[in-house]
Amino acid sequence: MAQTNRVLRVLIATDTYPPDVNGAGYFTHRLAEGLAGRGHRVHVVCPSDLGDPYVTANGGVTEHRLRSAPIPLQESMRMAVPLGIGGHTARLVARLDPDVVHVQSHFTVSRTALRRARAVGVPVVFTNHFMPDNLYAHAHLPQGVHSVAGSVAWRDMVRVAGAADHVTTPTPRAARLLREKGFARAVEAISCGIDLERFHPREGERAAARARFGLPDRDTVVFVGRLDVEKRIDDTIRALARVVSERDAQLVLAGTGQREQELRALAAGLGIADRVRFLGFVPDEDLPLVYAAGDVFAIASVAELQSIATLEAMSTGLPVVAADAMALPHLVEEGRNGFLFPAGDVAALAEHLLTVLGPDDRRRAMGTASREIALRHDQRRSLERFEAVYTSLGAAVPAPVRVERVIAA
Template sequence: MRIALITADFAPNIGGVASHVVELGKALAELGEEVHVITRPLGDMREANQTWQGMQVHRPKIPRGQPLYGWLLGRWLKKFCREYQPDILHVHGLRPLEASRNMPVPVIFTNHTSGYLKRVAKGAHEQKRIARRLTHIAHVLAPSQELCDATKAVGYSGPIDFIANGVDTDRFTPNASPLRDRLGIQEDEVIVLLARRLVEKNGVTVFAEAVSALKDQPVRLLFAGDGSEQEKVETILKQNDLYGKSIFMGAVPNPDMPDVYRAADISVLPSFMEATSITGLESMACGLPLVGTRVGGIPTLVTEGETGLLVEPGNPVALGEAMRTLVENPAQRQAMGQAARQRAVNHFSWSHIATATRDIYRKYSH
């Protein structure tokens, strides 16, 4: 099949959508499909056309601002369809959605983010607007049941399927990490990892409150990510005397993340909104137990008591107790970590996710 993935967010950007499209495209190419990615010049990757990791990447220079972006991208896509005759267009994220109207091939749409849930929560007027934007879409995919339900709620009547995010289980593996030594962390210290952007929807201030339950434990708190809530997080940690046990690494490029996970003992997802968390999947593939909230796609990842522990969102006491349970029980941590790795391999490898996605495409290709 000739597949075109359309996204405003792609490598070298760090983040869920960029990572999803890169890995899905690579996995589809490995399955023998011809994969084109239509994105924009980003960071140090600005070539107009490039073969990269098995994909053909096209980066038209189009201004970011709407409506010009949508109009010019739409014109560019029509030309692309005439020239390459793809079997399917697969749009990722709301930004390029408008540009995919009136195309000569079926359009699949994946809505990825909690931003979509916030729009839906604004009420009937916003929901009607979203429904209008989806009228030309043949099939919607979403990486959490919550996002599937939100798409139905706006009045979209076409087919909707939940297909989880995936993880590269060959790259993210349990192993030794040089990071512990580099950061001067003692062998007996338990590393509790928060690997996410430090923004409100990720529940990062709740995490900062919850770790006061670990004050008397031999722990280190490792933050891999930055964002608008960092100052608040630091203030809370200073108040509960845990700032001295905290290490802030800032935004870590994805190629460096396996060593971050391998250095840790527990990974925490204190989110208020989340699809099937890529951080969660990468943590599991590296053999870490998860402590997560019962929102979005997190319960899809965490088999309660087997691969991790689940708590209600926004509850620092429950989150603190769950983390403490795992800090105090190394054997339980290890068993859960092994089960998490197995679950990642069996259910969430990218070849598994790409095959499920291709099955949807095949319903529409001639």
């Protein structure tokens, strides 16, 4: 693929970054590494994973870690301490003199970087990964306030995004959602992308992969992601209880989250504790083997703007059974690489899993189709598009603007 001849100075601002485990953090990390791998000078400003601020060179990416504190009720993540962020970010923008600032959310670090960049005429790209469903789970908000909290959060996000020069989101469905929530300008859909070389078909490695994780050699349904409310893994466990009455099957869950103990109790209550295997956190280098151990990927979530894990599974050659919700339908061609089921319909989920776990030749054909669809999401193509966006914005740097009245402090 073509690559820009211009070396770009890119400052990425994000409120979540590894070791955080979530889709937005994962995408941002791969974006930073991918741009650096293509010869650009990449800096990331994000919360410190240790609490105290520090700067480190991680491969070709320089990380500027801001002082942070634990997020209440969310032990696995930290947030930047607001005091001092404005001055720190302003000095960083002045010193680095970036061609573009790419912010990944409307939260504290990102909105501060957006404000400081626009104040000195540096163009800004805004990528939205936000869904209120994630906020509800992390903040432990009661069901009764979800609607009001969601409306407030969307208005805030739309207001912040409105100050950026170019707005992107991972899928056409996610772009349409932004417009439905009141964002009046153009939104470009740019796929998060997938490393097609790292995640590739490994059917011949299935037995070894299962042995690696201590899994019995039986039909295997896989899910990779956080074990949190919005992922609706309880639906998949209930569906498995129906599946095991007809097939020798198991569900493998790779990830950690707030609902793990609740999900273990559910499996035990359904009498299938031995058929639901919790792998916990799986190091990034071992992640391709989780997919290799599976026969089908199942995802019941209703809050996916794209789902990197589903793309990884497809790239590995797994059929997909997914909830017909948000952006997941963009990844499933009904009957070709898998099936969609109405969100919350456990019986339909179980029926589709039984269909996919049927004849080997049908499962293999669906897996081949998944790989073909995943080829459309080559991360090199995504990186190339972001390069083009950065370059086009740099060609016409906007005049400094005041955005204090546009963006809430």
